[in-house]
Amino acid sequence: MAVPAKLTIHTDPRSPFLTEAYVMGVLSSGNALSGAYSELDIFPGFCDVHVHLREPGFSYKETIGSGTRACARGGYTTVCAMPNLNPVPDSVEHLNVELDRIRCDACMRVLPYGSISVGEAGKELADLEGMAPYAVAFSDDGKGLQDPGLMLEAMRRAKALGKLIVAHCEDNTLLKGGYIHDGEYARLHGHAGICAESEWRPIQRDLHLCAKTGCAYHVCHISCKESVELIRQAKADGLDVTCETAPHYLLLDESCLKEEGRFKMNPPIRGKKDREALVEGLCDGTVDMVATDHAPHSPEEKSRGLKDSPFGISGIETAFPLLYTGLVRTGILPLSTLLDRMVYTPLERFGIPAVPGFSVWDLQTLTHIDSKDFLSMGKATPFDGQEVYGTCLATYLGDQRIW
Ligand code: DOR
Numbered sequence: 001m002a003v004p005a006k007l008t009i010h011t012d013p014r015s016p017f018l019t020e021a022y023v024m025g026v027l028s029s030g031n032a033l034s035g036a037y038s039e040l041d042i043f044p045g046f047c048d049v050h051v052h053l054r055e056p057g058f059s060y061k062e063t064i065g066s067g068t069r070a071c072a073r074g075g076y077t078t079v080c081a082m083p084n085l086n087p088v089p090d091s092v093e094h095l096n097v098e099l100d101r102i103r104c105d106a107c108m109r110v111l112p113y114g115s116i117s118v119g120e121a122g123k124e125l126a127d128l129e130g131m132a133p134y135a136v137a138f139s140d141d142g143k144g145l146q147d148p149g150l151m152l153e154a155m156r157r158a159k160a161l162g163k164l165i166v167a168h169c170e171d172n173t174l175l176k177g178g179y180i181h182d183g184e185y186a187r188l189h190g191h192a193g194i195c196a197e198s199e200w201r202p203i204q205r206d207l208h209l210c211a212k213t214g215c216a217y218h219v220c221h222i223s224c225k226e227s228v229e230l231i232r233q234a235k236a237d238g239l240d241v242t243c244e245t246a247p248h249y250l251l252l253d254e255s256c257l258k259e260e261g262r263f264k265m266n267p268p269i270r271g272k273k274d275r276e277a278l279v280e281g282l283c284d285g286t287v288d289m290v291a292t293d294h295a296p297h298s299p300e301e302k303s304r305g306l307k308d309s310p311f312g313i314s315g316i317e318t319a320f321p322l323l324y325t326g327l328v329r330t331g332i333l334p335l336s337t338l339l340d341r342m343v344y345t346p347l348e349r350f351g352i353p354a355v356p357g358f359s360v361w362d363l364q365t366l367t368h369i370d371s372k373d374f375l376s377m378g379k380a381t382p383f384d385g386q387e388v389y390g391t392c393l394a395t396y397l398g399d400q401r402i403w
Contacts, residue, residue: 004036004037004038004039004040005038005039006038006039006040007023007039007040007041007042008039008040008041008042009023009042010041010042010043010044010335010336010339012044012339012344014343014344014347014348014354015044015343015354016354017354017355017356018042018044018356018358022356023042023358025399026358026396026399027360029399033360033393033394035393037362037364037393038364039362039363039364040360040361040362040393041360041361041362041363042358042359042360042361043075043320043339043343043358043359043361044339044343044354044357044358045075045076045077045078045108045343045355045357045358045359045395045397046074046075046076046077046078046319046320046342046343046359047076047077047078047079047342047343047346047347047350047352048071048076048078048079048080048291048292048294048316048319048342048346049079049080049136049137049166049218049244049289049291049346049349049350050080050082050141050220050221050244050246050291050292050293050294051067051071051079051080051081051082051291051292051293051294051316052067052081052082052084052293052294052295052296052312053067053068053079053081053082053110054067054085054296055067055085055098055101055105056085056086056087056097056098056101057085057086057087058085058086060298060377061296061297061298061301061377061378062296062376062377062378063105063377064101064102064104064105064106064110065105065106065107066375066376066377067294067296067316067376067377068105068106068107068108068110068402069107069375069402069403070294070314070316070317070374070375070376071108071294071316072107072108072395072397072402072403073316073317073375073392073395073403074292074316074317074318074319074320074392075320075359075361075392075395076108076316076395077108077109077355077357077358077359077395077397077402078108078109078111078347078352078355078357079108079109079110079111079316080110080111080112080113080136080137080350081098081102081110081111081112081113082113082139082141082142083112083113083114083115083120083139083140083141084120084141084142084143085098088115088118088119088120088126089112089113089114089115089131089135090114090115090117090118090119090120090126090127090131091126091127091130091131092127092130092131092134095112095114095131095134095135098112099112099134107397107402108357108397108402109355109397111135111136111350111352112134112135112136113135113136113137113138113139113141113166114126114127114128114131114132114134114135114137114138115138115139115140116128116138116139116140116145116150116151116154116165117140117145117150117154120140120142120143122140122143122145122146122147122150123147123150124150125150125153125154125157126138128154128157128158128161128163129157129161132161132163135163136350136352137163137164137165137166137218137350138154138158138163138164138165138166139165139166139167139168139220140167140168141166141168141220142168143168143170144167144168144169144170144171144172144202145167145168145202146171146172148205148209151165151167151205151206151209152209152212152213155209155210155212155213155215155217156213156215158215158216159213159214159215159216163216164216164217164218164349164350165206165215165216165217165218166218166219166220167202167203167206167217167218167219167220168220168221169199169200169202169203169206169219169220169222169227170198170199170202170266170267171197171198171199171201171202172198174195174197174198174201175194175198176192177192178191178192178193178194178195178198179191179192179194179264179268179306179307179311180192180193180194180254180257180263180264180268180269180306181193181194181254181268181269181270181271182194182195182196183254183270183271184254184271185254185255185257186254189259191306191307194266194267194268196223196224196225196226196227196270196274197226199222199223199224199226199227199267200224200226200227200230203219203222203227203230203231204230206219207230207231207234207239207241210234210239210240210241211237211239214240215240216240217239217240217241217242218241218242218243218244218349219231219241219242219243219244220243220244220291220293221244221245221246221249221267221291221293222243222244222245222249222267222278222287223245223249223267223268223269223270223274223278224267224270224274224277225273225274225276225277225278227243228277228278228280228281228286228287229277231243231281231286231287232281232284232286235286242288242289242345242349243286243287243288243289244287244288244289244290244291244346245278245281245282245287245290245291246290246291246292246293246315246319247290247292247315247318247319247322247323247326248265248269248313248315248382248383249267249269249270249274249275249278250275250278250279250282250290250323250326250327251275251322251323251326251327251383252269252275252382253269253270253271253272253274253275254268254269254270254271254272255272256269256382257269257306258382259305259306260305260306261301261302261303261304261305261306261308261309261310261380262302262313262380262381262382262384263306263382264306264309264310264311264312264313265293265295265311265312265313266311266312269382279327279332279333282327282333282337282341283332283333283337287341288341288345288346288349289341289342289345289346289349290319290323290338290341290342291346292315292316292319293312293313293315294314294315294316294376294378295311295312295313295314295315295378296312296314296376296377296378296380297309297310297312297378297380298377298378299379299380302378302379302380309380312378312380313378313380313381313382314371314374314376314378314379314380314381315381316376317374317375317376318369318381318383318388319342320338320342320361320390320392321367321369321388321389321390321391321392322369322383322386322388323338323342324338324363324388324389324390325387325388325389325390329389355397355398356397356398357395357396357397357398358395358396359392359394359395359396359403360392360393360394360395360396361390361391361392361393362390362391362393363389363390364389365389365391366387366388366389367387367388367389367391368385368386368387368388369381369383369384369385369386369388370384370385371384
């Protein structure tokens with residue numbers, strides 16, 4: 001690569017390896033970039049604690065190979081893989097099936113979750129002790145754990161193991177067949193809505209259990225203002241709680257919805273006030289990190305409209321450009337805070353050591369999102385066609401180019 005006139009390496013004491021010598025050494029070696037750029041930015045590899053890589057069990061939606069290549073293209077070098085798989089990693093034996101795939105096919109660091117309950121069925125606890133050395137944390141993501149007694153016991157055991165409980169918060173009794181936000185769009189178009197209470201009630205329940213047990217507790221993909229408020233208060237009360245939200249909740253609200261499956265995920269895109277509360281929470285640190293909830297499905301599955309498509313969108317290749325364009329360039333969030341939420345807080349909270357790795361970005365050129373170009377097998381995104389700044393030209397792990 002011809003060295004650009006301006007190369008900004010976003011160094012930080014928390015990424016001690018990200019030095020000019022390391023970056024220039026890698027970029028001037030044989031696997032360097034082609035093309036001439038006047039200005040490039042170097043970021044430490046991002047960390048997403050919430051991706052669905054679909055293997056084992058659902059390789060028609062995504063594979064460890066395609067999923068991690070997509071993650072690398074998004075600037076990530078570390079991702080945590082959710083356990084709604086087949087078999088569900090609820091024992092060492094089942095977790096090993098996933099770990100074998102990761103060893104063979106992943107192009108980056110993939111840290112798997114163990115499930116909280118056997119088969120994510122919410123009836124009995126998985127082998128948390130057995131899985132603890134190999135699982136990054138425990139989660140039943142994709143399903144809410146309904147039984148408070150089981151959650152209490154899970155928290156007690158996770159606390160003893162020094163592991164995080166990572167909760168998908170959803171009260172099934174409040175869902176009532178809903179599939180998009182219970183708001184104006186649903187009413188106008190005759191859709192069944194999912195109320196915000198189905199998310200914040202279980203968070204409220206778990207915060208009590210967290211206070212009781214002292215367990216380290218992390219809430220997945222929060223989508224509504226009440227969740228932000230509950231977590232803000234819990235932090236003020238000194239509880240060991242963190243949370244994540246995703247780019248679509250920060251950048252879209254129900255007024256953006258269309259009658260297409262690519263606008264459907266769980267939890268749903270909510271109202272304007274919810275979106276604003278999430279942005280405020282991200283700015284003030286109540287929302288600790290951005291995760292993508294990258295949840296690929298086959299094009300056929302996502303072609304069935306809002307009502308009949310499965311929940312989930314492809315998000316790993318677009319997260320940084322969307323947030324950089326929507327929050328940083330607009331002056332809402334400093335770039336350093338975005339990096340904090342995409343690199344440092346996730347690594348720190350999940351106890352993941354920083355490893356050498358970085359991505360190279362052109363932040364000057366306006367491009368548009370084209371899902372046909374995705375490396376992910378999941379092509380459904382509500383952001384298709386949107387104009388963004390931020391093209392990831394290369395990602396390196398150590399000195400190996402992974403994108
Ligand atoms: O939209 C979602 N998709 N939300 C979830 O909780 C699960 C995920 C999936 O696995 O497809």
